[in-house]
Structures are given as C-alpha cells and as structure tokens.
Amino acid sequence: xxxxxxxxxxxxxxxxxxxxxxxxxxxxxxxxxTQVYPILSARCAGCHGMNATATTGFVGxxxxxxxxxxxxxxxxxxxxxxxxxxRVMRSNHPAVASAYDLERIQAWLALERDERxx
Numbered sequence: 001x002x003x004x005x006x007x008x009x010x011x012x013x014x015x016x017x018x019x020x021x022x023x024x025x026x027x028x029x030x031x032x033x034t035q036v037y038p039i040l041s042a043r044c045a046g047c048h049g050m051n052a053t054a055t056t057g058f059v060g061x062x063x064x065x066x067x068x069x070x071x072x073x074x075x076x077x078x079x080x081x082x083x084x085x086x087r088v089m090r091s092n093h094p095a096v097a098s099a100y101d102l103e104r105i106q107a108w109l110a111l112e113r114d115e116r117x118x
Contacts, residue, residue, distance in 0.1 A: 028111035029067065036108045037063035039101045071112075079113035081106050 026034070040048075045059040050069070058073060060066040070076055070085070077083035086106060089097045097105075 028108060028115050031111055032067050032108050033063040035104045037066055039097070039104060040066060043096050043101065076109065076112070079109045079116065079118055081109070083109055 040059050048057055049059050050057045050061070050065070056073075056075070058066065058069045058075060060069055075083065075085040075088075077085075086102065086109070089102060089105070
C-alpha cells in the first residue's frame with residue numbers, strides 16, 4: 001500500500017488565466033493581497049502557517065501578516081523568478097502550485113522589485 005501526503009490540495013487549471021500585471025495595475029501590495037495571498041492561504045497554510053509543523057512558517061491568518069512575514073524573510077530573495085520561494089515551490093512542491101499560481105507569485109515579485117528599485 002502506498003500513501004501519498006502533500007502540503008495542500010492539487011492545483012486546478014484556471015483555463016484562460018489573465019495576463020501578468022502591467023504598470024497600470026495595482027501596487028505590489030494590492031496585488032499580493034488580492035492575487036498571491038489567496039494562493040498561499042489555500043496551498044501553503046496547512047504546513048507553513050505561523051503555527052504549523054513545517055520549519056518555515058510564513059502564511060499568517062491575514063494578508064498583512066503573510067506579506068510582512070514573507071518580505072522580512074529570505075524566501076523572497078532578490079524578488080526575481082530565482083527567489084527561494086519560487087525555487088522550492090518548483091522543486092519540492094510541484095503538485096502544490098499550478099503554473100498559474102507560480103505566474104501570479106512571480107508577477108508579484110516583479111512588482112515588488114520595480115517598486116523597490118531593485
């Protein structure tokens with residue numbers, strides 16, 4: 001008997017995903033609150049919540065708490081597609097994050113990088 005256990009439910013296909021944000025889109029923080037936090041809350045909180053069992057707890061009970069935890073951590077790295085958060089989701093958690101989820105997180109990191117002048 002083989003039992004598989006994951007961090008969250010399997011990702012769903014979003015079909016016609018919206019394009020990445022442009023300069024006329026919301027701020028990085030607004031984008032995080034509306035696009036990224038729901039992904040992290042649904043896909044990561046079970047194992048990576050502030051009181052969860054994983055060694056890295058970064059998903060809070062609110063978007064604000066999660067944003068503060070992530071931006072204060074090493075998980076965002078240099079705010080590029082090479083950020084540890086993205087690398088880990090691609091390599092260690094491929095069944096958890098869909099391509100759409102990763103696109104949204106990368107779009108947020110790009111907005112953050114632009115706003116921070118990096």
